[in-house]
Amino acid sequence: MSLWMELERDGFEQLVWCRDRESDLTAFIAIHSTKCGPALGGCRLWPYANEEAAAQDAMRLARSMTYKAAAAELPYGGGKAVVIGQVGDAANAKRFEALGRFIDRLNGAYWTGVDVGTTATDMDFVALHTPFVTDTTGSLGGTGDWTADMTAYGVYVGIQVSARRVLGSRSLAGIAIAVQGLGKVGWALCRYLYRAGAQLIVTDLSASLMEQAVREFKALPVAVDRVYDAPCQIFAPCALGGIINEGTIDRLQCRIIAGSANNQLRDPSFALALKQQNILYAPDYVINAGGVIATAAELDGEGTFRTRSRVKRIGRTLESVYAEAERTNEATTLAADRFAELRM
Template sequence: MFSSKAFDGHEGVTFFSDAASGLRGIIAIHSTTLGPAAGGCRAWTYDSDEAALQDVLRLSRGMSYKNAVAGLPMGGGKAVIIREPGKPVTAAQFEAFGRVVNQLAGRYVTAEDVGVSVADMACVARNTRYVSGLAQDGAAAGGDPSPKTAYGVFCGIRAAVQARLAIRELRGLRVAVQGLGSVGRHLCERLHEAGAELVVADINTAACEDARVKFQARVVAPEEILFQDVDVLSPCALGGILNAQSIPRIRAPIIAGGANNQLATPEDGQALHDRHILYAPDYVINAGGIICAASEYLKSATEDQVWQRVARIEQTLTGIFLESTATDTPTNLIADALAHERMHAGRMTAASH
């Protein structure tokens, strides 16, 4: 693990199993410099245990950067539950996962991610208080974070369109959305309401048909979605899709989507920059969900205040785009530098106390 390319000085990696329920998975804590390591739990079927480890290491590092750039008093962590092919994760497994989280005594705070729902988090919460993304009453912030993630991506698309195309209006804009899960579906709804023309793809054919009917979207095969002749490409599925094979074929001048770890390597950010494709760094544009989850856990904002905080993603990205243009530097490196600066300031503050 220590020689893995995805290992980045992580503070701790916990491999866990529960024989009674059949639960297996990994929790990675990248950094607690700014506060408890916060990040969702992903339930996924991996090709190997090594693939699961690489995923959780990269995702947890991304959460440190995401939380830092979003100005949250939280560090970065992530969990993956290794799901058996063709089998759902059971309530008993989520309850067992809650016991594992509780053993970490607050160093890691979990919430929903891919393959995990609000109901699943309720099972986790039976055995730990270090959990967010739970159903809320009244004006309290929290609940399903995916609408907030989608709203942040929508705001980020507006910033990117203004920076790259010098227009503010999204009406008539052509947007290709890869992935119609919770975030992708909510994003399509907002884009459709704004008058954008949608092209969509997902391995779930029912979700595609739903988007075709509700949003008048054009459906294409999953292997074709990245290469559509559109104004904006919005990846909202899994990571690693921007790589040496795909980047030369991308036709969109803007990439702005909700997926984590979109760049297969940091060098792929330079490749996009060299092709004059404006890339909205994923952990900046998709921070709406963790802003919601952190506000719920910390009880630091009302629902209305959370929406306002998510809207600031547009301003943050505008600053990154301007600096990228002024310095001829890829946007991912600008965002990384901002994250490092805030984490370093957090270390200095901690050391002074």
């Protein structure tokens, strides 16, 4: 299917190709919907194989942001920016300045912020040319790992709700939980889970992060390609998307999948396959909404206490989704989509 057909099928409003020869910027801004308000969605920096891969990722993520904001009952729509490049490239400063000029031309239809591969410093360069940016240095979202922590906190609350539904209790003491990915969100989630008494199984491309997790969280390390085979009650994908696919779904040893990664299912049909395997799936855009909730709270001038309280509501939303999926005997993703669409 061509990009244009996907744009039409999924109801996108805009796909902006950003090319600045002076800075060597190649980026895409996808705006899925502004029906409920300006599109929110961070900016991802990633070494995409080609422009089509970058555009498709921006589109998938933008659509997810629309549903994420709606499910969290936020007065915003969904968008995403992706920049083709490498973290640490000295030319990135000029690239993010150029990106800021492209964002400014959208006149507030899209607000950006940090995402995979980007930092508050990158947003500072964007902010030199547009006010439509969050997570800059000194802001709440640009302070430490606040946004990542709020995402992790929402996933933690969602895991508790999921555990009560499947295992009969919110308590995670002694529960084996496999965490895939030890980036900012995965690490923060491990911290919450460890404090709750969970028995952690961890994997990451970084051997040093795995060693640190073994020391700090008494975690059991497993190879990246073996985490799907790890016997556990809960599997928490916290890396990139598409990890539930033809090659992994039959290997899963868990009863619950609840993690922070976006677009965990390579294809929507895998949601039904998980249901048939009696695995409860927490729809990713519901459980990982803590970051966008924190961003919205910053734009609305709310403080840390109220933000945490809003993120905690993710548990209530998940309970509603699970109850609806049980009532209709359908996949949780379909119940979540309907929940979000009713609020758009």
